[in-house]
Amino acid sequence: MTLAKLTTVAVLALALGACQSVFQPNMRKPLEVKREAWEHIKPGCSASDCPLVNIDTLHFPAQPQLDAVIERRLLQFAAAGGPLPTSLKAYEESFLRSAQSRNSSYLQAKVREQHDGLVIIELSSYLDTGGAHGNPGRAFINWSRQQEKVLTLQDMLVPGQEETFWKTAQEAHRGWLISTRMDQDPEFVKNWPFQKTPNIALTYGAVVLKYDVYTIAPYAMGHVELKIPYPRLNGVIKPELFPGRG
Structure with a gap:
């Protein structure tokens, strides 16, 4: 091949790469x-235990659709099953208007990690309305940059594999019981059986299942995480969602 032809091939390759x-x-x-x-804090309050609202959220300039998803999920925490506030600012104003001393509300969204065109966001909440302790919440968003959508469990699984997925999760739960030695406590095993959770994250190292307090363990044990290595989910999770394969 002549030098001129080689130069032409190189230019075409560069042009194709630029287009891509x-x-x-x-x-x-x-x-x-x-x-x-x-x-x-509550307007006009100068005490040491003024009601407060703490909000820590995220914005994605390239995919603002994700901003709206995050805000809605945080507002679902804030609503606690009631009517959804129109915005985070509106929620803050409403909460502070009626809040009593020592009442507080925390809402947070953070990027847990990004890999293979996925943005994994962890959402946290903590609402203290004067009880023995506050009420914490957790959730995940698995955002596909290519599809510009939140991936549901059905989006993650090979069709027909949901039962297998939860059986594998139950095995991970048994492993957690053993690692914490709670398997040696018959009352714990009886009172805190395995349950499904909507909080699932496609992290790089493993598929993570996170549980709200009082779901599979007492409040004092916090938000339990179960981790399922990807090799155990061959044929269960869609292959393109395995790290490195997308």
């Missing part, structure tokens, strides 16, 4: 994220 970079975003490069955080 323009029309196909680089999924290995983390999505840009901006943090927005604030804490406000």
Whole structure:
């Protein structure tokens, strides 16, 4: 091949690469994220135990649809089963208007990790309305950058494999009982059996299942996490969602 032909081939390759970079975003490069955080106390309060609202959220300039998903999920925590507030600001104003001393509300969204075109966001909440202790909450968002949508469990699983997935999760629960030695306490095993959870994350190291307090363990044990290594989910999780295969 002559030098002229080699030069032409190189130019074409560079041009093709440039086109791909323009029309196909680089999924290995983390999505840009901006943090927005604030804490406000009840207007006019100067005591040491003023009611407060603390909000720590995220914005994604390249995919603002994700901003709306995050805000809605945080507002679902805030609503606690009641009517959904129209915005985080509206929730703050409403909470502080009626809150009593020592009442507080915390809402947080953070990026747990990004890999293979996925953004894994962990949501946290803590509401203290004067009881013996506050009420904490947790949730995950598995955001597909390519599809620009939240992945549900059905999106993650090979069709027909949901039962197998939960059986594998139950095995992970048995492993957790053994690792914590709670398997040696018959009352614990009886009172805190395995349950399903909606909080599932496709993290790089494993599929993570997180449980709200009082779900599979007492409040004092916090938010239990079960981890299932990907090799145990061959044929269960869609192959393109395995790290490194997308």
